[in-house]
Amino acid sequence: MTLGLVACGLFFLLDAWAPPQDLPWKPLDLRQPMGWATAAKVARLEVDDRASPQQVEARTNACLTLLRQAGVQVRRGQDRDDGGFCVVRGAVRLTGGEMTPVSPSGLAMRCPLAVRHILWDRHVLQPAAREVLGSEPARIDSLGTYACRRVYGSQDQAARPSQHARANAIDVAGVRLTDGRTVSVLRDWEGKGAEGKQKAVFLRRLRDGGCRLFGNVLTPDYNAAHRDHFHLDGAARGVCLSAR
Numbered sequence: 001m002t003l004g005l006v007a008c009g010l011f012f013l014l015d016a017w018a019p020p021q022d023l024p025w026k027p028l029d030l031r032q033p034m035g036w037a038t039a040a041k042v043a044r045l046e047v048d049d050r051a052s053p054q055q056v057e058a059r060t061n062a063c064l065t066l067l068r069q070a071g072v073q074v075r076r077g078q079d080r081d082d083g084g085f086c087v088v089r090g091a092v093r094l095t096g097g098e099m100t101p102v103s104p105s106g107l108a109m110r111c112p113l114a115v116r117h118i119l120w121d122r123h124v125l126q127p128a129a130r131e132v133l134g135s136e137p138a139r140i141d142s143l144g145t146y147a148c149r150r151v152y153g154s155q156d157q158a159a160r161p162s163q164h165a166r167a168n169a170i171d172v173a174g175v176r177l178t179d180g181r182t183v184s185v186l187r188d189w190e191g192k193g194a195e196g197k198q199k200a201v202f203l204r205r206l207r208d209g210g211c212r213l214f215g216n217v218l219t220p221d222y223n224a225a226h227r228d229h230f231h232l233d234g235a236a237r238g239v240c241l242s243a244r
Helices: 002-017 038-043 053-069 111-133 196-210
Strands: 072-076 091-097 108-110 137-144 169-177 182-184 216-218 230-233
Touching: 038 111, 053 072, 053 091, 053 111, 091 111, 108 111, 111 137, 111 169, 111 196, 111 230, 182 196, 196 230
Parallel strands: none
Antiparallel strands: 072 091, 091 108, 137 169, 169 182, 169 230, 216 230
């Protein structure tokens, strides 16, 4: 009895005083900083591949509402089935609002990936740009989201499907700042040039913050195929080469 009362008391203290982003039973709010429970909350938005069309729509609509409540302009995208493993369910397109614009705009992606991207933009990329480079990000340069292919574009039938085949990955090549400077994964990862060290620190901040949100974060340190971009995806588990 006493232990039960103590447990209830601790729960109410946690519920009242702990940051909501650290509590798994609190709703996800994209305006709040990332916490211990953030990644798990995003994972609840995922659509199972065996889900019915009704379940896909219900989960995707809830995800869309979450994004809109956070000031993001987003619309439902066109789902697609290109045969085999190339199936996109619950697609959305980010079109504006309180986010750093992505070029090209309106890329189709699964809604939970869009949520991860917004969290990464707001709570990793934007503060890193201010703190490391003293400027605001004006644009994220992307190499795309959807591609019907296996990992690394392999033709080997034994190779696993890429997360791009589900629009569950985004490739980021660089960032343009409001002061006109650009940061390129290809040019700046090694930290060369006049501003090379700062830009390299900035890119590693993007990688390390991404490791708290994405299943796979692949950079030039992973292999030559990623020498010019970050691969960020929403896989349930994967690889993240982080300093942490």
